[in-house]
Amino acid sequence: MNAIPGRIAPAPLLSVEGLTKWYGHVLGCRDVAFDLRPGEVLGIVGESGSGKTTLLNCISGKLTPTSGEVRFDTRRFGLTDIYGLSEPDRRRMQREEWGFVHQNPRDGLRMRVSGGANVAEPLMNLGARHYGEMRQSTIDWLDRVELDTRRIDDKPRNFSGGMQQRIQVARNLIHGPRLVFMDEPTGGLDVSVQARLLDLLRELVRDLGLAVIIVTHDMAVARLMADRLMVMKGGEVVETGLTDQVLDDPQHPYTQLLVSSVLQI
Amino acid sequence: MTDKPLIIVEDLAKTFVLHNAESATIPVFQDLTLQVAAGECVVLAGESGVGKSTLMRSIFGNYLPTQGAVKVWHDGAYVDITQANPHEVLEVRRRTLGYVSQFLRVIPRVPTLQLVMEPLLENGVPFEEARDRAAELLSALRLPQAHWDLPPATFSGGEQQRVNIARSFIRKYPVLLLDEPTASLDAENRAIVVRLIKEALAEGAAMIGIFHDLDVRDAVASRLFEVSQFKAAA
Numbered sequence: 376m377n378a379i380p381g382r383i384a385p386a387p388l389l390s391v392e393g394l395t396k397w398y399g400h401v402l403g404c405r406d407v408a409f410d411l412r413p414g415e416v417l418g419i420v421g422e423s424g425s426g427k428t429t430l431l432n433c434i435s436g437k438l439t440p441t442s443g444e445v446r447f448d449t450r451r452f453g454l455t456d457i458y459g460l461s462e463p464d465r466r467r468m469q470r471e472e473w474g475f476v477h478q479n480p481r482d483g484l485r486m487r488v489s490g491g492a493n494v495a496e497p498l499m500n501l502g503a504r505h506y507g508e509m510r511q512s513t514i515d516w517l518d519r520v521e522l523d524t525r526r527i528d529d530k531p532r533n534f535s536g537g538m539q540q541r542i543q544v545a546r547n548l549i550h551g552p553r554l555v556f557m558d559e560p561t562g563g564l565d566v567s568v569q570a571r572l573l574d575l576l577r578e579l580v581r582d583l584g585l586a587v588i589i590v591t592h593d594m595a596v597a598r599l600m601a602d603r604l605m606v607m608k609g610g611e612v613v614e615t616g617l618t619d620q621v622l623d624d625p626q627h628p629y630t631q632l633l634v635s636s637v638l639q640i
Numbered sequence: 641m642t643d644k645p646l647i648i649v650e651d652l653a654k655t656f657v658l659h660n661a662e663s664a665t666i667p668v669f670q671d672l673t674l675q676v677a678a679g680e681c682v683v684l685a686g687e688s689g690v691g692k693s694t695l696m697r698s699i700f701g702n703y704l705p706t707q708g709a710v711k712v713w714h715d716g717a718y719v720d721i722t723q724a725n726p727h728e729v730l731e732v733r734r735r736t737l738g739y740v741s742q743f744l745r746v747i748p749r750v751p752t753l754q755l756v757m758e759p760l761l762e763n764g765v766p767f768e769e770a771r772d773r774a775a776e777l778l779s780a781l782r783l784p785q786a787h788w789d790l791p792p793a794t795f796s797g798g799e800q801q802r803v804n805i806a807r808s809f810i811r812k813y814p815v816l817l818l819d820e821p822t823a824s825l826d827a828e829n830r831a832i833v834v835r836l837i838k839e840a841l842a843e844g845a846a847m848i849g850i851f852h853d854l855d856v857r858d859a860v861a862s863r864l865f866e867v868s869q870f871k872a873a874a
Contacts, residue, residue, distance in 0.1 A: 570747060570748040570749045571749055573747060574747045602730055616704070620702055620704055624697075624702065626704060628659030631660055632659075632660050
């Protein structure tokens with residue numbers, strides 16, 4: 376660590392150590408360790424089956440790791456291993472302090488209730504009861520993700536894929552999380568929609584000072600979104616570093632292969 | 641302002657290892673030492689392939705040097721770019737170390753004016769002020785106002801380069817790296833860029849530049865630096 380003198384490095388928001396997941400005899404991910412700071416965007420890249428999603432699920436409390444720790448700076452308990460919390464405490468912490476944007480909006484939205492209700496639900500879950508305020512907040516967020524606020528009562532299925540993804544983004548940011556997980560957030564979208572959504576995500580991340588862990592197999596998305604990268608292969612992290620350095624001067628044979636295999640248009 | 645050099649490159653070496661080409665090694669330079677003071681513009685000289693861009697990218701933290709240190713004066717102390725954490729490098733880039741590349745690489749479909757404002761917004765400048773300053777600079781660079789609300793993807797090479805220059809000169813970076821910023825500009829626009837560079841130097845910026853255009857080079861260079869003198873043995 377090369378601390379800049381005269382400045383105290385802020386404590387990590389998230390600290391992962393020795394994280395390992397075995398599915399029986401099959402390795403999911405092995406011995407992953409990193410710190411994430413408030414406002415930092417970490418990209419996890421690698422090909423299909425490299426363990427990206429397993430790692431994301433372990434970190435985000437969806438999948439209990441075989442060994443290792445995921446410590447998060449919770450508001451109620453300070454820096455604490457999330458798997459050491461009781462189930463209700465962990466779920467409450469996830470609801471209050473985290474967001475999770477899925478690749479497929481259907482996994483992150485409730486398709487039977489309106490787009491507006493989807494956006495407002497996290498507020499309700501956190502105890503908001505003032506209908507007028509929730510509606511106003513929902514309208515503000517629909518506007519912020521550039522959706523037509525007059526469609527607040529339409530069901531998600533009546534929105535396009537790109538719009539559904541915007542609803543999902545609003546739903547995951549409305550409650551003011553400090554850490555947001557994104558699993559291929561633009562993966563299922565047209566390239567034309569992808570660029571605008573990425574720009575929107577980047578603006579929101581900057582303006583809200585969010586910490587983000589984003590999984591993607593798309594190097595262009597990684598370059599645009601992430602401050603730094605972790606490259607995974609066969610369940611292990613083979614290279615880490617500043618995003619443009621990893622992409623422009625990759626050191627590990629696998630990263631060199633990965634970067635040189637990207638098609639140019 | 642400080643009388644210390646703003647950039648100190650110490651015993652820098654860079655060798656590329658291409659693992660997927662039978663681990664071919666390409667040594668570029670070694671034991672390279674360079675200091676740049678405030679108000680100074682050091683122009684990297686030497687033919688293509690000698691390692692000018694590699695040196696510049698190593699200073700920016702874009703390439704990972706094999707050995708040595710790159711110290712940049714930031715916030716009253718030196719930060720070694722080769723050793724710093726990613727967030728420290730980003731912080732140095734956000735506030736101290738600017739880079740004008742030959743090519744514009746930005747998010748597609750974002751309007752030009754917004755792209756130029758971005759470095760200011762990232763530094764907490766209010767939206768209106770950022771917009772006014774971006775407009776002022778784009779006018780100075782003679783980019784037609786009709787273009788401002790368009791994304792630069794369809795612009796000509798010279799227009800894109802001016803957008804790139806605007807993005808880098810909108811903030812007064814204390815340390816600026818210029819990789820052929822005038823390569824595809826016509827004479828009048830080159831003169832404007834030369835003026836911007838001289839203004840920044842007069843205000844105490846330290847610069848390292850690559851210029852193939854000899855007129856521009858002679859207009860801005862404090863001294864030349866031959867990268868080939870540190871050529872690494874193959």
